[in-house]
Amino acid sequence: MVSSDAELNHWLQKVWEALEFGSSFSRHPFHFPVLTTFNGRQPVGRTVVLRESSQASRQLGIYTDIRSVKVNQIRKFPDVGLVFWDMQEGIQVRVQGTASLRVPTKSIRTIWEQLKPESKLNYRTRLSPGTPVTHYQDAYQEVIPEAMENLGIIDVLITEIDWLKLSVDGHLRAQWLWSDSRFQGTWVVP
Template sequence: MDEIVDQIWNLLHAGANAGIERSPFTMLQAATVGVDGAPAVRNVVLRRASREERSLVFHTDVRSQKVAELRKDARISIVGSDLDAGIQIRLQGIARIVEDPEETRPAWNLSRPRSLIVYRTPLIPGTPVASPEDAFAKADPGEDGESAGFENFCLIDVSISKIDYLNLHPSGHVRVSLEYDGERWRRKWVAP
């Protein structure tokens, strides 16, 4: 089982550190409890994974619906999969919305300009528009320069408490459940 736990974190680290070639675990699906109580799922880009801190981090617009949902209920579920390898990793945890510039500025500075342009739009994500062009941010950041839109940028830092690993291996499916009890991970094999 130690090898599987190592594999889980290696896959998440690869997803967070993907370069030109993306890892299957770079784009994850995050599920929250909608403000109306309905489930809400969307894709997020994994930016950091820390085994030591039991943490995953992604960026988002502080004005987004997911932030409103997490302010109301910080529980979050995240799933990633490598369809070619037949591996699925499901994670559960509590999200912390990080808005402190001392914590967000380094992530902003490491981000590509094309990733940051979405934070410059004056519209709240999900605002209805007459055409796609109406939602585009100005190409010229103006006097704010490289910091244009920074006020809308935040991090979501997820403290992981449960992990479910499934490998649909041709010689037999393997599933492991991990749960953090406040001091250590409790591991068990479970039926796929």
Template sequence: MQSLDDVLADAFRRLSRGVADRRSAFRSPALATVGADGWPQVRTVVLRGFDAAVRLVTVHSDLRAAKVTALRSDPAVALHVWDDGAQIQVRLDGIATISAGDELARAEWARLHAGSRAAYRSRPSPASPVADPAEIPRMDEDAAFAQFAVLRIRVDRLDWLHLGREGQRRAGFSWRDDILEQRWLAP
């Protein structure tokens, strides 16, 4: 039988693979935040980095996006992945920090393909009304970089659920001061 250590190692491997493998379900998790009005918000993001040693997830966004505004008032986030092939759901909770215009943002920006950078060249802020979706005014790359945000999420809790032939298995992992607590849970 798979041990709790094996489960966690497998979840971390899948997260790492999600960064590199476009076909992995872990490539595009759902990221949930809480708005300043207390309302939950959720959207798909691309997993840009995962450092298992320090449990850090990296995501990119536009500094003007609602999710970044939400994080300024409440940095608590949840990430959700359903891997249909593996029949595994992974949910992560953590605290996000926002970096923009600094060394970290510059390094992440440099790693992006031109196509990905282009996503940050919209002059109107995300979610502002536009007359024609095919004619959105664009900024140059320097101005786009000023809008580029790197979100880093320190994972404090991981909830794992596997739908197996023999039934469901669930496990919970949490870290306090980097001390791991892990246990099997009733699904």
């Protein structure tokens, strides 16, 4: 039976490795997690792109258009969740944390300059994300030439990690909570 601290530490390290790969490689299953925010009435989930991961600062970074509804939700209710799923490995990771917004700065200018033109187009619309339009092509009828000011980064400071490994031999599940300047892990019933 799995029970040792060494095994918990092993799996926590594997989670961080997967998050790092997910932020770096577009074909990694953790590259497209579901981010859940709260709108004051109910949870709201959407698929996002994981762009940054730092075990040292226990943070994840997601690019966003700062005009989007999720940014306003995060400003009002900064507690968020992220769900990652690796179907091939049968691993689900749920992350809870506190989100903050990094707005245009020198570091964001560098990121902006590295974005592909087709990615920049998403930030160059005159209309804010979620604005109703008559036809889908209307969203891109008017574009603004330099829209770096619309690019922001959602930083999620992780406070809890929940890991689930599905297996025909019995599922495994562990949780880690940030406490006393480190993640404290425990095995839990799947």
